[in-house]
Amino acid sequence: MEYKEYIEKFFNQGHKHYLSHISIDCVVFGFHENELKVLLLNMKNLNSWVLPGGFILKDEEMETAVKRILTERTGLTDIFLHQFQTFGGLSRSSFTVPELFFKNLQIKKDSWMFDRFISVGYYALVEYSKVKPIPDILSEKCEWFNVHDLPELAHDHRHIFDEAWQSLRFWINHYPIGYNLLPEKFTMPDLQKLYETILDRKLDRRNFQRKMLATGILNRLNEVKPGVAHKAPYLYTFNIAAYEKTLKTGFGFAL
Amino acid sequence: MEYKEYIEKFFNQGHKHYLSHISIDCVVFGFHENELKVLLLNMKNLNSWVLPGGFILKDEEMETAVKRILTERTGLTDIFLHQFQTFGGLSRSSFTVPELFFKNLQIKKDSWMFDRFISVGYYALVEYSKVKPIPDILSEKCEWFNVHDLPELAHDHRHIFDEAWQSLRFWINHYPIGYNLLPEKFTMPDLQKLYETILDRKLDRRNFQRKMLATGILNRLNEVKPGVAHKAPYLYTFNIAAYEKTLKTGFGFAL
Protein backbone atom coordinates (compact mmCIF):
# COMPACT_ATOMS: atom_id res chain seq x y z
CA MET A 1 0.00 0.00 0.00
CA GLU A 2 2.10 2.82 -1.31
CA TYR A 3 -0.29 5.60 -0.44
CA LYS A 4 -0.36 4.62 3.24
CA GLU A 5 3.42 4.58 3.38
CA TYR A 6 3.71 7.92 1.67
CA ILE A 7 1.30 9.63 4.01
CA GLU A 8 2.87 8.16 7.09
CA LYS A 9 6.32 9.19 5.96
CA PHE A 10 5.07 12.68 5.16
CA PHE A 11 3.57 13.14 8.61
CA ASN A 12 6.25 11.40 10.60
CA GLN A 13 9.38 12.33 8.67
CA GLY A 14 8.42 15.44 6.72
CA HIS A 15 10.05 17.82 9.17
CA LYS A 16 13.41 16.44 8.13
CA HIS A 17 12.94 17.68 4.58
CA TYR A 18 10.67 20.69 4.90
CA LEU A 19 10.97 23.85 6.96
CA SER A 20 8.64 23.36 9.90
CA HIS A 21 6.12 26.01 10.95
CA ILE A 22 6.05 27.55 7.46
CA SER A 23 3.55 26.91 4.74
CA ILE A 24 2.69 28.43 1.39
CA ASP A 25 -0.86 29.22 0.34
CA CYS A 26 -1.67 30.09 -3.25
CA VAL A 27 -4.63 31.88 -4.73
CA VAL A 28 -4.62 30.82 -8.38
CA PHE A 29 -6.69 33.10 -10.59
CA GLY A 30 -7.94 32.13 -14.00
CA PHE A 31 -10.29 33.84 -16.44
CA HIS A 32 -12.88 31.88 -18.39
CA GLU A 33 -16.14 32.81 -20.06
CA ASN A 34 -15.91 36.30 -18.64
CA GLU A 35 -15.65 35.02 -15.11
CA LEU A 36 -12.80 35.23 -12.65
CA LYS A 37 -12.05 31.78 -11.28
CA VAL A 38 -10.02 30.39 -8.40
CA LEU A 39 -8.54 26.95 -8.06
CA LEU A 40 -9.54 25.03 -4.92
CA LEU A 41 -8.90 21.60 -3.47
CA ASN A 42 -11.03 19.53 -1.23
CA MET A 43 -10.15 16.83 1.23
CA LYS A 44 -11.51 13.40 0.92
CA ASN A 45 -14.60 13.14 3.13
CA LEU A 46 -14.59 16.78 4.03
CA ASN A 47 -16.93 19.31 2.55
CA SER A 48 -14.89 22.43 3.03
CA TRP A 49 -12.30 23.44 0.49
CA VAL A 50 -8.79 24.77 0.77
CA LEU A 51 -6.36 26.81 -1.28
CA PRO A 52 -3.55 24.94 -2.97
CA GLY A 53 -0.52 25.02 -0.75
CA GLY A 54 2.56 23.28 0.42
CA PHE A 55 5.86 23.54 2.18
CA ILE A 56 9.37 24.71 1.54
CA LEU A 57 12.19 22.21 1.21
CA LYS A 58 15.16 22.98 3.41
CA ASP A 59 17.42 23.56 0.43
CA GLU A 60 14.92 25.37 -1.76
CA GLU A 61 14.26 29.06 -2.35
CA MET A 62 10.81 30.06 -1.17
CA GLU A 63 9.73 31.21 -4.61
CA THR A 64 11.01 27.99 -6.13
CA ALA A 65 8.80 26.13 -3.68
CA VAL A 66 5.77 28.10 -4.80
CA LYS A 67 6.49 27.34 -8.44
CA ARG A 68 6.98 23.67 -7.66
CA ILE A 69 3.69 23.54 -5.78
CA LEU A 70 1.82 25.29 -8.57
CA THR A 71 3.35 23.17 -11.27
CA GLU A 72 2.16 20.11 -9.38
CA ARG A 73 -1.39 21.51 -9.23
CA THR A 74 -1.72 22.96 -12.72
CA GLY A 75 0.84 21.33 -14.97
CA LEU A 76 2.10 24.78 -15.90
CA THR A 77 5.56 26.22 -15.63
CA ASP A 78 6.36 29.91 -15.89
CA ILE A 79 3.50 31.21 -13.81
CA PHE A 80 3.05 34.85 -12.83
CA LEU A 81 3.46 35.03 -9.08
CA HIS A 82 2.99 37.77 -6.57
CA GLN A 83 3.64 37.51 -2.86
CA PHE A 84 0.94 39.57 -1.19
CA GLN A 85 0.89 38.90 2.55
CA THR A 86 2.03 36.57 5.28
CA PHE A 87 -0.45 35.23 7.80
CA GLY A 88 0.61 34.70 11.38
CA GLY A 89 -2.56 34.05 13.32
CA LEU A 90 -2.34 32.02 16.47
CA SER A 91 -4.65 29.19 15.60
CA ARG A 92 -3.26 28.50 12.18
CA SER A 93 -2.60 24.85 11.56
CA SER A 94 -1.69 23.73 8.09
CA PHE A 95 -4.81 21.61 7.70
CA THR A 96 -7.67 19.78 9.32
CA VAL A 97 -9.06 16.41 8.46
CA PRO A 98 -11.82 14.26 9.82
CA GLU A 99 -10.71 11.72 12.41
CA LEU A 100 -11.41 8.87 10.09
CA PHE A 101 -8.64 10.09 7.85
CA PHE A 102 -6.22 8.60 10.36
CA LYS A 103 -7.91 5.26 10.51
CA ASN A 104 -5.35 2.61 9.65
CA LEU A 105 -2.61 5.19 9.57
CA GLN A 106 0.25 5.15 12.02
CA ILE A 107 0.85 8.84 12.59
CA LYS A 108 2.60 10.35 15.57
CA LYS A 109 0.58 12.72 17.72
CA ASP A 110 3.42 15.22 17.64
CA SER A 111 3.78 15.26 13.86
CA TRP A 112 5.08 18.57 12.52
CA MET A 113 1.88 18.78 10.49
CA PHE A 114 -0.15 19.45 13.62
CA ASP A 115 2.00 22.38 14.66
CA ARG A 116 1.14 25.98 14.19
CA PHE A 117 2.04 27.43 10.80
CA ILE A 118 2.94 30.85 9.52
CA SER A 119 1.73 30.97 5.95
CA VAL A 120 3.14 33.02 3.12
CA GLY A 121 0.42 34.02 0.66
CA TYR A 122 1.02 34.20 -3.08
CA TYR A 123 -1.43 34.79 -5.84
CA ALA A 124 -0.88 33.41 -9.30
CA LEU A 125 -2.30 34.38 -12.68
CA VAL A 126 -2.68 31.54 -15.14
CA GLU A 127 -4.22 30.88 -18.50
CA TYR A 128 -7.34 28.91 -17.67
CA SER A 129 -7.41 26.77 -20.79
CA LYS A 130 -3.87 25.53 -20.29
CA VAL A 131 -4.41 24.33 -16.73
CA LYS A 132 -4.95 20.69 -15.94
CA PRO A 133 -6.08 20.76 -12.30
CA ILE A 134 -4.44 17.98 -10.33
CA PRO A 135 -5.43 17.17 -6.71
CA ASP A 136 -2.59 16.72 -4.24
CA ILE A 137 -1.93 13.63 -2.19
CA LEU A 138 -4.21 14.72 0.63
CA SER A 139 -7.12 15.86 -1.47
CA GLU A 140 -9.69 14.36 -3.75
CA LYS A 141 -10.72 17.14 -6.09
CA CYS A 142 -9.08 20.14 -7.68
CA GLU A 143 -11.56 22.46 -9.36
CA TRP A 144 -12.20 25.99 -10.56
CA PHE A 145 -14.74 28.18 -8.78
CA ASN A 146 -16.24 31.51 -9.70
CA VAL A 147 -14.94 34.10 -7.25
CA HIS A 148 -18.50 35.23 -6.65
CA ASP A 149 -19.64 31.77 -5.73
CA LEU A 150 -17.02 30.19 -3.54
CA PRO A 151 -17.80 27.20 -1.34
CA GLU A 152 -16.99 27.26 2.35
CA LEU A 153 -13.25 27.44 2.86
CA ALA A 154 -11.38 25.86 5.77
CA HIS A 155 -9.25 27.75 8.30
CA ASP A 156 -8.61 31.35 7.38
CA HIS A 157 -8.52 30.60 3.67
CA ARG A 158 -11.49 32.80 2.97
CA HIS A 159 -9.60 35.67 4.52
CA ILE A 160 -6.48 34.81 2.53
CA PHE A 161 -8.53 34.76 -0.66
CA ASP A 162 -10.08 38.16 0.13
CA GLU A 163 -6.68 39.68 0.75
CA ALA A 164 -5.35 38.18 -2.47
CA TRP A 165 -8.16 39.58 -4.55
CA GLN A 166 -7.84 42.98 -2.96
CA SER A 167 -4.11 42.92 -3.59
CA LEU A 168 -4.73 41.97 -7.20
CA ARG A 169 -7.24 44.81 -7.63
CA PHE A 170 -4.67 47.22 -6.28
CA TRP A 171 -1.99 45.79 -8.51
CA ILE A 172 -3.84 46.16 -11.81
CA ASN A 173 -4.24 49.88 -11.26
CA HIS A 174 -0.49 50.25 -11.41
CA TYR A 175 0.87 47.42 -13.48
CA PRO A 176 -0.13 45.65 -16.70
CA ILE A 177 -2.05 42.44 -16.54
CA GLY A 178 -3.37 39.96 -19.02
CA TYR A 179 -0.28 38.17 -20.16
CA ASN A 180 -0.50 34.74 -18.43
CA LEU A 181 -4.21 35.28 -18.02
CA LEU A 182 -5.50 35.71 -21.57
CA PRO A 183 -4.83 33.56 -24.65
CA GLU A 184 -2.12 34.78 -26.96
CA LYS A 185 -4.52 36.63 -29.23
CA PHE A 186 -7.36 38.54 -27.69
CA THR A 187 -9.65 41.47 -28.38
CA MET A 188 -10.03 44.77 -26.61
CA PRO A 189 -13.43 43.74 -25.20
CA ASP A 190 -11.77 40.58 -23.83
CA LEU A 191 -9.16 42.65 -22.06
CA GLN A 192 -11.76 45.05 -20.76
CA LYS A 193 -13.91 42.27 -19.39
CA LEU A 194 -10.87 40.91 -17.58
CA TYR A 195 -10.30 44.27 -15.93
CA GLU A 196 -13.97 44.69 -15.13
CA THR A 197 -14.13 41.25 -13.61
CA ILE A 198 -11.12 41.80 -11.39
CA LEU A 199 -12.12 45.32 -10.39
CA ASP A 200 -15.74 44.24 -10.06
CA ARG A 201 -17.09 47.34 -11.76
CA LYS A 202 -17.93 48.62 -15.25
CA LEU A 203 -15.49 50.68 -17.24
CA ASP A 204 -16.17 53.00 -20.15
CA ARG A 205 -15.38 51.10 -23.32
CA ARG A 206 -13.96 54.06 -25.21
CA ASN A 207 -11.82 55.49 -22.44
CA PHE A 208 -10.53 52.05 -21.64
CA GLN A 209 -9.41 51.48 -25.19
CA ARG A 210 -7.68 54.82 -25.41
CA LYS A 211 -5.76 54.27 -22.19
CA MET A 212 -4.69 50.77 -23.01
CA LEU A 213 -3.45 51.75 -26.44
CA ALA A 214 -1.57 54.68 -24.94
CA THR A 215 0.44 52.36 -22.72
CA GLY A 216 2.10 50.84 -25.77
CA ILE A 217 1.93 47.31 -24.39
CA LEU A 218 -0.43 46.12 -27.12
CA ASN A 219 0.22 45.09 -30.71
CA ARG A 220 -2.79 45.40 -32.95
CA LEU A 221 -2.80 42.59 -35.50
CA ASN A 222 -4.11 42.80 -39.05
CA GLU A 223 -6.81 40.37 -38.08
CA VAL A 224 -10.22 40.67 -36.58
CA LYS A 225 -12.10 38.22 -34.43
CA PRO A 226 -13.89 35.75 -36.73
CA GLY A 227 -17.50 34.64 -36.43
CA VAL A 228 -19.14 37.58 -34.72
CA ALA A 229 -22.56 38.89 -35.73
CA HIS A 230 -21.55 42.54 -35.79
CA LYS A 231 -18.49 44.66 -36.37
CA ALA A 232 -15.52 42.43 -35.64
CA PRO A 233 -13.00 43.72 -33.11
CA TYR A 234 -9.29 43.69 -33.87
CA LEU A 235 -7.11 40.99 -32.39
CA TYR A 236 -4.16 42.01 -30.23
CA THR A 237 -1.11 40.43 -28.73
CA PHE A 238 1.02 41.85 -25.96
CA ASN A 239 4.18 43.67 -26.88
CA ILE A 240 6.34 41.62 -24.56
CA ALA A 241 9.24 44.04 -24.40
CA ALA A 242 7.02 46.97 -23.49
CA TYR A 243 4.97 44.78 -21.19
CA GLU A 244 7.99 43.60 -19.24
CA LYS A 245 9.29 47.12 -18.99
CA THR A 246 5.99 48.44 -17.69
CA LEU A 247 5.87 45.57 -15.21
CA LYS A 248 8.89 47.17 -13.59
CA THR A 249 8.10 50.84 -13.91
CA GLY A 250 4.34 50.69 -13.60
CA PHE A 251 2.07 53.01 -15.50
CA GLY A 252 0.91 56.25 -14.09
CA PHE A 253 -2.84 56.02 -14.36
CA ALA A 254 -5.62 54.24 -12.59
CA LEU A 255 -8.64 52.83 -14.34
CA MET B 1 27.34 34.48 35.19
CA GLU B 2 23.81 35.18 34.18
CA TYR B 3 24.55 36.39 30.65
CA LYS B 4 26.37 33.18 29.75
CA GLU B 5 23.48 31.09 30.99
CA TYR B 6 20.93 33.17 29.16
CA ILE B 7 22.73 32.93 25.84
CA GLU B 8 23.30 29.22 26.16
CA LYS B 9 19.69 28.62 27.00
CA PHE B 10 18.59 30.77 24.10
CA PHE B 11 20.70 28.85 21.62
CA ASN B 12 20.19 25.40 23.05
CA GLN B 13 16.59 25.58 24.23
CA GLY B 14 15.06 28.42 22.26
CA HIS B 15 13.38 26.18 19.74
CA LYS B 16 11.12 24.94 22.50
CA HIS B 17 9.63 28.40 22.97
CA TYR B 18 9.95 30.04 19.57
CA LEU B 19 8.78 28.97 16.14
CA SER B 20 11.86 27.66 14.40
CA HIS B 21 12.80 28.76 10.88
CA ILE B 22 10.88 32.02 11.22
CA SER B 23 12.25 35.40 12.13
CA ILE B 24 10.99 38.95 12.14
CA ASP B 25 13.01 41.85 10.77
CA CYS B 26 11.97 45.42 11.44
CA VAL B 27 12.87 48.61 9.65
CA VAL B 28 12.19 51.33 12.20
CA PHE B 29 11.87 54.77 10.65
CA GLY B 30 12.22 57.98 12.62
CA PHE B 31 12.37 61.61 11.55
CA HIS B 32 14.77 64.06 13.16
CA GLU B 33 16.29 67.35 12.06
CA ASN B 34 14.75 66.93 8.63
CA GLU B 35 16.40 63.59 8.13
CA LEU B 36 14.87 60.16 7.78
CA LYS B 37 16.54 57.77 10.22
CA VAL B 38 16.64 54.03 10.71
CA LEU B 39 17.38 52.15 13.88
CA LEU B 40 20.21 49.61 13.65
CA LEU B 41 22.00 47.26 16.01
CA ASN B 42 25.50 46.00 15.92
CA MET B 43 27.06 42.90 17.30
CA LYS B 44 29.82 43.02 19.79
CA ASN B 45 33.10 42.76 17.91
CA LEU B 46 31.51 42.89 14.51
CA ASN B 47 31.52 45.94 12.32
CA SER B 48 28.46 45.25 10.26
CA TRP B 49 25.05 46.23 11.48
CA VAL B 50 21.68 44.51 11.48
CA LEU B 51 18.03 45.44 11.58
CA PRO B 52 16.22 44.91 14.87
CA GLY B 53 14.56 41.53 14.82
CA GLY B 54 13.45 38.55 16.76
CA PHE B 55 11.31 35.46 16.86
CA ILE B 56 7.73 34.47 17.41
CA LEU B 57 6.72 32.65 20.57
CA LYS B 58 4.73 29.51 19.94
CA ASP B 59 1.64 30.92 21.62
CA GLU B 60 1.94 34.45 20.29
CA GLU B 61 0.32 36.18 17.32
CA MET B 62 2.91 37.25 14.77
CA GLU B 63 1.98 40.91 15.06
CA THR B 64 2.15 40.70 18.83
CA ALA B 65 5.67 39.37 18.47
CA VAL B 66 6.63 42.35 16.32
CA LYS B 67 5.23 44.76 18.89
CA ARG B 68 7.03 42.97 21.69
CA ILE B 69 10.31 43.10 19.80
CA LEU B 70 9.94 46.79 19.01
CA THR B 71 8.93 47.69 22.53
CA GLU B 72 12.09 46.00 23.73
CA ARG B 73 14.21 48.05 21.31
CA THR B 74 12.53 51.42 21.65
CA GLY B 75 10.61 51.55 24.90
CA LEU B 76 7.51 52.53 22.92
CA THR B 77 4.14 50.89 22.81
CA ASP B 78 1.50 51.59 20.16
CA ILE B 79 3.78 51.69 17.17
CA PHE B 80 2.56 52.02 13.60
CA LEU B 81 3.41 48.76 11.84
CA HIS B 82 3.20 47.62 8.29
CA GLN B 83 4.09 44.19 7.01
CA PHE B 84 5.70 44.73 3.62
CA GLN B 85 7.35 41.53 2.44
CA THR B 86 8.60 38.12 3.46
CA PHE B 87 12.09 37.02 2.55
CA GLY B 88 12.77 33.42 1.72
CA GLY B 89 16.24 33.31 0.26
CA LEU B 90 18.19 30.12 0.54
CA SER B 91 21.19 31.33 2.46
CA ARG B 92 19.30 33.26 5.07
CA SER B 93 20.47 32.52 8.57
CA SER B 94 19.16 34.62 11.39
CA PHE B 95 22.56 36.01 12.24
CA THR B 96 26.31 35.74 12.01
CA VAL B 97 28.84 36.33 14.70
CA PRO B 98 32.59 36.09 14.88
CA GLU B 99 33.93 32.80 16.14
CA LEU B 100 35.16 34.35 19.32
CA PHE B 101 31.61 35.04 20.32
CA PHE B 102 31.33 31.36 21.18
CA LYS B 103 34.44 31.31 23.25
CA ASN B 104 33.52 30.04 26.70
CA LEU B 105 29.99 29.30 25.58
CA GLN B 106 28.60 25.81 25.45
CA ILE B 107 26.41 25.93 22.38
CA LYS B 108 25.27 22.96 20.37
CA LYS B 109 26.37 22.82 16.74
CA ASP B 110 22.82 22.05 15.69
CA SER B 111 21.22 24.95 17.54
CA TRP B 112 18.01 26.20 15.89
CA MET B 113 19.72 29.58 15.55
CA PHE B 114 22.04 28.23 12.88
CA ASP B 115 19.19 26.98 10.74
CA ARG B 116 17.82 28.68 7.70
CA PHE B 117 15.21 31.36 8.39
CA ILE B 118 12.30 32.77 6.49
CA SER B 119 11.98 36.35 7.63
CA VAL B 120 8.85 38.45 7.74
CA GLY B 121 9.62 42.11 7.13
CA TYR B 122 7.79 44.91 8.92
CA TYR B 123 8.47 48.59 8.88
CA ALA B 124 7.59 50.78 11.80
CA LEU B 125 7.07 54.53 12.09
CA VAL B 126 8.02 56.03 15.42
CA GLU B 127 8.45 59.42 16.99
CA TYR B 128 12.18 59.87 17.14
CA SER B 129 12.32 61.92 20.31
CA LYS B 130 10.35 59.38 22.31
CA VAL B 131 12.58 56.45 21.44
CA LYS B 132 15.17 55.19 23.88
CA PRO B 133 17.24 52.82 21.75
CA ILE B 134 18.07 49.66 23.68
CA PRO B 135 20.48 47.01 22.31
CA ASP B 136 19.33 43.42 22.50
CA ILE B 137 21.13 40.65 24.33
CA LEU B 138 23.29 39.78 21.34
CA SER B 139 24.27 43.30 20.39
CA GLU B 140 26.30 46.12 21.77
CA LYS B 141 24.87 49.24 20.23
CA CYS B 142 21.48 50.44 19.07
CA GLU B 143 21.65 53.66 17.11
CA TRP B 144 19.91 55.83 14.54
CA PHE B 145 21.36 56.24 11.07
CA ASN B 146 20.49 58.60 8.27
CA VAL B 147 18.95 56.55 5.47
CA HIS B 148 21.35 58.19 3.04
CA ASP B 149 24.37 57.19 5.05
CA LEU B 150 23.87 53.63 6.22
CA PRO B 151 26.77 51.50 7.37
CA GLU B 152 27.37 48.08 5.91
CA LEU B 153 24.51 45.76 6.80
CA ALA B 154 24.85 42.03 7.39
CA HIS B 155 23.06 39.31 5.40
CA ASP B 156 20.36 40.63 3.11
CA HIS B 157 19.42 43.44 5.46
CA ARG B 158 20.38 46.09 2.99
CA HIS B 159 17.92 44.55 0.56
CA ILE B 160 15.26 44.36 3.25
CA PHE B 161 15.79 48.02 4.06
CA ASP B 162 15.52 49.01 0.39
CA GLU B 163 12.26 47.14 0.03
CA ALA B 164 10.91 48.70 3.19
CA TRP B 165 11.69 52.22 2.06
CA GLN B 166 10.19 51.59 -1.35
CA SER B 167 7.09 50.17 0.26
CA LEU B 168 6.85 53.20 2.52
CA ARG B 169 7.19 55.56 -0.46
CA PHE B 170 4.39 53.73 -2.17
CA TRP B 171 2.27 53.84 0.95
CA ILE B 172 2.43 57.58 1.55
CA ASN B 173 1.00 58.28 -1.88
CA HIS B 174 -2.21 56.59 -0.83
CA TYR B 175 -2.50 56.86 2.92
CA PRO B 176 -1.86 59.54 5.51
CA ILE B 177 1.38 59.58 7.40
CA GLY B 178 2.88 61.65 10.15
CA TYR B 179 1.02 60.51 13.19
CA ASN B 180 3.54 58.35 15.10
CA LEU B 181 6.31 60.07 13.20
CA LEU B 182 5.94 63.74 14.08
CA PRO B 183 5.52 65.34 17.50
CA GLU B 184 1.98 66.14 18.53
CA LYS B 185 2.16 69.72 17.29
CA PHE B 186 3.91 70.40 14.04
CA THR B 187 3.98 72.91 11.20
CA MET B 188 3.12 72.51 7.56
CA PRO B 189 6.80 72.84 6.57
CA ASP B 190 7.59 70.06 9.06
CA LEU B 191 5.04 67.80 7.43
CA GLN B 192 6.25 68.70 3.97
CA LYS B 193 9.87 67.98 4.84
CA LEU B 194 8.76 64.60 6.14
CA TYR B 195 7.12 63.80 2.81
CA GLU B 196 10.05 65.15 0.85
CA THR B 197 12.47 63.10 2.87
CA ILE B 198 10.56 59.88 2.41
CA LEU B 199 9.85 60.48 -1.27
CA ASP B 200 13.36 61.81 -1.77
CA ARG B 201 12.24 64.70 -3.95
CA LYS B 202 11.09 68.30 -3.65
CA LEU B 203 7.43 69.22 -3.53
CA ASP B 204 5.81 72.54 -4.27
CA ARG B 205 5.12 74.25 -0.97
CA ARG B 206 1.81 75.82 -1.98
CA ASN B 207 0.32 72.83 -3.72
CA PHE B 208 1.37 70.61 -0.87
CA GLN B 209 -0.40 72.79 1.66
CA ARG B 210 -3.56 72.92 -0.39
CA LYS B 211 -3.71 69.18 -0.81
CA MET B 212 -3.00 68.39 2.79
CA LEU B 213 -5.63 70.81 4.03
CA ALA B 214 -8.13 69.37 1.57
CA THR B 215 -7.78 65.91 3.10
CA GLY B 216 -9.29 67.15 6.33
CA ILE B 217 -6.88 65.21 8.50
CA LEU B 218 -5.30 68.36 9.96
CA ASN B 219 -6.45 70.66 12.73
CA ARG B 220 -4.99 74.12 12.51
CA LEU B 221 -4.35 75.48 16.00
CA ASN B 222 -4.61 79.10 17.08
CA GLU B 223 -0.88 79.06 17.67
CA VAL B 224 2.16 79.67 15.57
CA LYS B 225 5.61 78.25 15.91
CA PRO B 226 7.56 80.40 18.37
CA GLY B 227 11.09 81.68 17.94
CA VAL B 228 11.43 81.93 14.20
CA ALA B 229 13.11 84.85 12.44
CA HIS B 230 10.38 85.31 9.86
CA LYS B 231 6.68 84.78 9.41
CA ALA B 232 5.73 82.11 11.91
CA PRO B 233 3.90 79.07 10.50
CA TYR B 234 0.74 77.78 12.13
CA LEU B 235 0.89 74.75 14.36
CA TYR B 236 -1.24 71.73 13.51
CA THR B 237 -2.34 68.52 15.13
CA PHE B 238 -3.84 65.54 13.40
CA ASN B 239 -7.58 65.14 13.41
CA ILE B 240 -7.44 61.60 14.72
CA ALA B 241 -10.94 60.59 13.66
CA ALA B 242 -10.42 61.75 10.08
CA TYR B 243 -6.89 60.36 10.07
CA GLU B 244 -8.01 56.90 11.13
CA LYS B 245 -10.78 56.94 8.59
CA THR B 246 -8.44 57.92 5.80
CA LEU B 247 -6.03 55.20 6.92
CA LYS B 248 -8.72 52.75 5.88
CA THR B 249 -10.10 54.36 2.77
CA GLY B 250 -6.94 56.00 1.47
CA PHE B 251 -7.01 59.34 -0.28
CA GLY B 252 -7.33 59.63 -3.97
CA PHE B 253 -4.34 61.70 -4.97
CA ALA B 254 -0.63 61.21 -5.27
CA LEU B 255 1.93 63.81 -4.35
Added chain:
DNA sequence: AATCATTGCGTATATTTAACACAATGAAAA
Protein backbone atom coordinates in the same frame (compact mmCIF):
# COMPACT_ATOMS: atom_id res chain seq x y z
C1' DA C 1 11.93 102.23 9.86
C1' DA C 2 13.83 99.18 6.39
C1' DT C 3 15.27 94.42 5.34
C1' DC C 4 14.42 89.73 4.33
C1' DA C 5 13.39 84.85 4.52
C1' DT C 6 9.33 82.64 4.84
C1' DT C 7 4.29 81.83 5.09
C1' DG C 8 -0.63 81.80 3.46
C1' DC C 9 -3.55 82.29 -0.11
C1' DG C 10 -4.69 83.05 -4.92
C1' DT C 11 -4.59 82.45 -10.05
C1' DA C 12 -3.46 80.96 -14.59
C1' DT C 13 -2.30 77.06 -17.39
C1' DA C 14 -1.61 72.43 -18.66
C1' DT C 15 -2.84 67.74 -18.12
C1' DT C 16 -5.88 64.00 -17.03
C1' DT C 17 -10.38 62.02 -16.38
C1' DA C 18 -15.20 61.29 -17.41
C1' DA C 19 -19.15 61.36 -20.30
C1' DC C 20 -21.04 61.01 -24.54
C1' DA C 21 -21.84 61.46 -30.05
C1' DC C 22 -21.46 59.23 -34.34
C1' DA C 23 -20.01 56.85 -38.37
C1' DA C 24 -18.29 52.19 -39.77
C1' DT C 25 -18.76 47.19 -39.82
C1' DG C 26 -20.77 42.94 -41.22
C1' DA C 27 -23.72 39.02 -39.98
C1' DA C 28 -28.58 38.28 -39.58
C1' DA C 29 -33.20 39.47 -40.75
C1' DA C 30 -36.47 41.24 -44.00
Added chain:
DNA sequence: TTTTCATTGTGTTAAATATACGCAATGATT
Protein backbone atom coordinates in the same frame (compact mmCIF):
# COMPACT_ATOMS: atom_id res chain seq x y z
C1' DT D 1 -30.74 42.68 -52.25
C1' DT D 2 -31.73 45.78 -48.88
C1' DT D 3 -32.52 46.79 -44.16
C1' DT D 4 -31.69 46.05 -39.39
C1' DC D 5 -28.93 46.01 -35.40
C1' DA D 6 -25.51 45.13 -31.90
C1' DT D 7 -21.05 46.37 -31.55
C1' DT D 8 -16.56 48.65 -32.63
C1' DG D 9 -13.20 52.58 -33.55
C1' DT D 10 -12.48 57.28 -33.16
C1' DG D 11 -13.47 61.97 -31.94
C1' DT D 12 -15.28 65.85 -28.98
C1' DT D 13 -16.48 68.31 -24.98
C1' DA D 14 -16.77 69.49 -20.19
C1' DA D 15 -15.23 68.68 -15.60
C1' DA D 16 -11.73 67.60 -12.39
C1' DT D 17 -7.03 67.49 -11.10
C1' DA D 18 -2.20 68.67 -11.26
C1' DT D 19 1.49 72.00 -11.99
C1' DA D 20 3.66 76.28 -11.95
C1' DC D 21 3.94 80.67 -10.32
C1' DG D 22 2.51 85.73 -8.22
C1' DC D 23 2.08 88.50 -4.30
C1' DA D 24 0.83 90.49 0.03
C1' DA D 25 1.44 89.46 5.04
C1' DT D 26 4.42 88.40 8.93
C1' DG D 27 7.76 89.44 12.42
C1' DA D 28 12.46 88.94 14.11
C1' DT D 29 16.80 91.15 12.63
C1' DT D 30 19.32 94.90 10.96
